[in-house]
Amino acid sequence: MHANSVQTIGATAPAALRLGSLALASNLFLSPLAGYTNLPFRRVVREIGGVGLCTTDLVNARSLLEKRPKAFKLIESHFDDAPLAVQLFGSKPEEMRDAAVIAAAQGAASIDINMGCPVRKVCNVGGGSAMMTELNKTAALAQGMVNAVKIPVTAKMRLGWDSDNLTAPDLARALEAAGVAAIFVHGRTREQGFGGTVNLAGIRQVVKAVKTIPVIGNGDVVTPEAAKKMLAETGCAGVSIGRGAFYDPWIFQRTQAYLQTGQLPPEAAFAERIRVMQRHLDLMVETFGEEMGCRMFRKIAPWYAKRFGPCHEFNKRVVHVATREQFREVLENYQRWRQQFLDEAGELQPRFQPAPLVASFMRAADPSQPPPHLAVPKGPVELW
Ligand SMILES: Cc1cc2nc3c(=O)[nH]c(=O)nc-3n(C[C@H](O)[C@H](O)[C@H](O)COP(=O)(O)O)c2cc1C
Numbered sequence: 325m326h327a328n329s330v331q332t333i334g335a336t337a338p339a340a341l342r343l344g345s346l347a348l349a350s351n352l353f354l355s356p357l358a359g360y361t362n363l364p365f366r367r368v369v370r371e372i373g374g375v376g377l378c379t380t381d382l383v384n385a386r387s388l389l390e391k392r393p394k395a396f397k398l399i400e401s402h403f404d405d406a407p408l409a410v411q412l413f414g415s416k417p418e419e420m421r422d423a424a425v426i427a428a429a430q431g432a433a434s435i436d437i438n439m440g441c442p443v444r445k446v447c448n449v450g451g452g453s454a455m456m457t458e459l460n461k462t463a464a465l466a467q468g469m470v471n472a473v474k475i476p477v478t479a480k481m482r483l484g485w486d487s488d489n490l491t492a493p494d495l496a497r498a499l500e501a502a503g504v505a506a507i508f509v510h511g512r513t514r515e516q517g518f519g520g521t522v523n524l525a526g527i528r529q530v531v532k533a534v535k536t537i538p539v540i541g542n543g544d545v546v547t548p549e550a551a552k553k554m555l556a557e558t559g560c561a562g563v564s565i566g567r568g569a570f571y572d573p574w575i576f577q578r579t580q581a582y583l584q585t586g587q588l589p590p591e592a593a594f595a596e597r598i599r600v601m602q603r604h605l606d607l608m609v610e611t612f613g614e615e616m617g618c619r620m621f622r623k624i625a626p627w628y629a630k631r632f633g634p635c636h637e638f639n640k641r642v643v644h645v646a647t648r649e650q651f652r653e654v655l656e657n658y659q660r661w662r663q664q665f666l667d668e669a670g671e672l673q674p675r676f677q678p679a680p681l682v683a684s685f686m687r688a689a690d691p692s693q694p695p696p697h698l699a700v701p702k703g704p705v706e707l708w
Pocket of ligand 1: 359380382568
């Protein structure tokens with residue numbers, strides 16, 4: 325991992341946001357998506373621009389202490405990949421503290437604590453003093469990490485277990501007192517999973533609960549307009565984007581431009597999507613080797629394809645590629661096949677264009693409107 329501590333992206337750019345000692349050139353963040361936000365993808369979004377801080381997939385603290393190669397692969401970085409937060413999870417304070425020290429020594433710019441659902445036990449036994457005990461324990465764990473490293477320590481959480489247990493504001497307050505430098509909050513409860521609507525008022529409650537540290541809002545930001553609305557309605561200092569970056573690795577650059585100028589840049593053209601997808605595969609091969617890189621790319625390429633228009637011919641074949649050459653053939657065949665959907669100018673005919681992406685909280689309050697189609701890859705929701 326590249327060694328660095330306090331950094332600013334772009335020497336002349338004014339710092340848009342600080343996480344403790346860490347100055348960032350943008351208030352837009354890449355959310356951790358286990359299995360996706362690896363080094364190649366982070367380099368892809370950074371090359372396009374607009375992102376202030378990227379985060380690794382969650383890393384088991386104990387695996388890092390046990391020096392497991394898989395854990396070290398998760399925090400592998402590159403000089404292009406800065407600043408980088410390492411996200412840790414674990415419940416043993418000593419393990420989390422020692423893992424934070426290792427990550428810092430490997431060059432992490434900050435450490436993010438995965439809180440999953442913050443106070444699960446409380447929800448089982450029901451509020452009151454049990455909740456305070458749990459909060460104190462969590463705050464003590466964070467404080468141990470804050471004291472052990474010089475880089476900022478942040479925390480990522482959901483709003484709480486369910487709508488009757490919106491514990492994030494209390495937890496955020498306790499963590500601020502423990503020295504945590506920022507709070508990332510996904511505006512849904514554990515019970516919601518990835519369904520329903522992101523609760524902007526809930527994020528606002530977290531913003532109001534802390535005194536000075538930045539709160540970064542998260543959830544369903546798939547367009548620059550959604551980022552703007554989240555910032556405006558919650559008062560959060562920044563926005564963190566997960567799945568939206570997979571649909572649209574240009575979202576950070578587009579959002580930054582939109583926030584600065586009020587002009588909405590168009591979505592990337594097909595040729596640009598192809599260029600970036602190929603670059604992504606090259607970086608996968610560089611990081612994981614040709615066979616493994618191509619195999620892993622089988623689940624990544626279909627995310628790019630979601631914005632190609634008709635794409636089943638591509639998806640059907642890309643899940644078998646094992647070499648870069650095979651990928652090139654699949655792509656060539658697909659581009660030939662896709663021509664039937666183009667007009668004379670070489671653009672997709674309007675009826676084949678993918679529907680616009682809409683965040684849950686941007687839908688009109690009209691129940692007859694279809695829900696947004698935000699894909700949810702399988703995984704352990706209790707940690708996300
Ligand atoms: C496939 C997948 C993997 C995820 N992995 C993590 C993770 O490792 N750590 C974490 O804190 N959250 C994780 N999350 C949650 C996201 O970081 C984010 O909070 C959530 O997806 C909502 O944001 P989005 O709508 O912008 O994707 C994951 C989500 C998905 C869909």
